[in-house]
Amino acid sequence: MKVSVIGLGYVGLANALLLSQNEEVIAYDIITKKIEKLKKGQSPIADPEIEDxxxxxxxxxxxxxSFEKTVEYGDYIIIATPTDYDEKKNYFDTSTVEDVISKAIKINPNSTFIIKSTVPVKFTEEMKQKFHTENIIFSPEFLREGKALKDNLYPSRIIIGEQSARGKEVADMFLRNTVKKDAPVLLTNDTEAEAIKLFSNTYLALRIAYFNELDTYAESRGLSTKQIIEGVGLDPRIGTHYNNPSFGYGGYCLPKDTKQLRANYDKVPNNIINAIVESNTTRKDFITEQIINKNPKVVGVYRLTMKANSDNFRYSSIQSVMKRLRADGVDVIIYEPTIKDDYFKKNKVVNNLEKFKESSDIIIANRFDQELSDVNEKVYTRDLFGKD
Incomplete structure (x- = not known):
């Protein structure tokens, strides 16, 4: 099968490499430097499987x-461009996806678009009507930053938003390139596929928020959060996974997907969905208060990334905590080897680890690392289990 991939972030690059095992793939991105690195076999993102x-x-x-070359090539065109959440519009900014379809359909009107970008519920149907075509399929992506390709090689499920022979063909295309050949496959309507994506990520945010609020209670009452979580997790219906407290859920997907789902609940009764969104603000406020109560003059931020072995810190919860600390007049310095000194103009970047440790009254770390063990008495973290 000839496949074109447009947008080479985590989703697009992982899908392009996955499919290139058995399909013929052309992969496009607007960023020239990224393409130059990829041609040299260098990954633009931290991901072991992608690097291999x-x-x-x-x-x-x-x-x-070359956009035109890419579009002309594919029987299927995978769209994996960014859809950031627009706080003013209270909706995903889907302009990049719409722009790709608008331009591509004029070049190759017979190709079929597979949207991998996360979109609002009913978006696919709206695009079919807008562009007068049935050749648009939504297929949600379920991956973790830093493990994007691995999660495609070993998928938890493959969901295609079309119940048809073509939908099965698309599912089979993905499945024959996976290592996990028994991954569940589900063909649904396109709107239901969109909802599956948003409800899945919102549930993950709910679980993070739950254990964070448990931790807030325990820390406020002088109790052992770890003991409580271990006891709660012994119930097999709850389990011991995805239970490590943090400074709040963050990253590229969960904050925006929960807000989008809340927006899709317009005029639909709900309590939980809105609470999930609001709970993250409450958690960051609590974390900030705990730090300020220690009366530090200088707070050192150890890593901006949300997860271990990742180089992505988009919308990381620790940045929200930093903003609150600055508003309270606290000086903030950052240790983050993946950024340049001038990346954060409002904060000083100190990428000499020893100097960073010496300069910080308190070091806050969303995830603890052994290289902080010699200054353990300075470290404030809610990482109890050493995992994401």
Whole structure:
């Protein structure tokens, strides 16, 4: 099968490499430097499987900055462009997806679009009507930053938003490129597929919020959060997974997807969905208060990334805590090896670890690392289990 991939972030690059094992793939991105790195076999993002795959000789993939060439090539065109949440509009900004369809359909009107970008409920149907075509399919993506390709090679499920022979063909295409050949496959309506994505991520945010509020209670009452979580998790219906407290849920997906789902609940009765969104603000406020109560003059922020082994810190919860600390007049310095000194103009970046430790009255870390063990008495973290 000939496949074109547009947008080479976590989702697009992982899908392009996955499919290039057995399909013929052309992958496009607007950023020239990214394409240049990929052509040299260098990954633009931190992901072990992606780094390994780029050094394979048997993949059938070409990286390009030519949009027209990419669109002309594919029987299927995968769209994986950003859909950031617009706080003013209270909705996803889907302009990049719409722009791709608008331009591509004029170049290759017979191709079928597979949208991997996260979109609002009913978006696919609206695009079909807007562009007078049935050749648009939504297929939600379920991956973790830093493990994007691995989660495609070993998918929890494959969901295609079309109940048809074509939908099965698309599902089979993804399945034959996975390592996990028994992954569940579900063909649904396109609108239901969109809802599956948003409800899945909102449930994950709910679970994070639940254990964070448990931790808030325990810390406020002088109790052992770890003991309580371990006891709660022994119930097999709850389990011991995805239960490690944090400074709040963050990253690229959960904050925006929960807000989008709340927006989709307009005129629909709800309590939980809104509470999930609001709970994250409450958690960050509580964390900030706990830090300020220690009366630090200088707070050192150890890493901005949300997860271990990741280089992505978009919408990380610790940045919200930093903003609150600055508003309270606290000086903030950052240790983050993946950024340049001038990245955060309002904060000082100190990427000499020893100097960072010496300069900080308190070091806050969303996830603890052993390189902080010699200044453990300075560290404030809610990481109890050493996992994401």
């Amino acid at each position: 795959f780029l050094n394979k000789d048997d993949l059938n993939i070409e990286f390009t900055t």
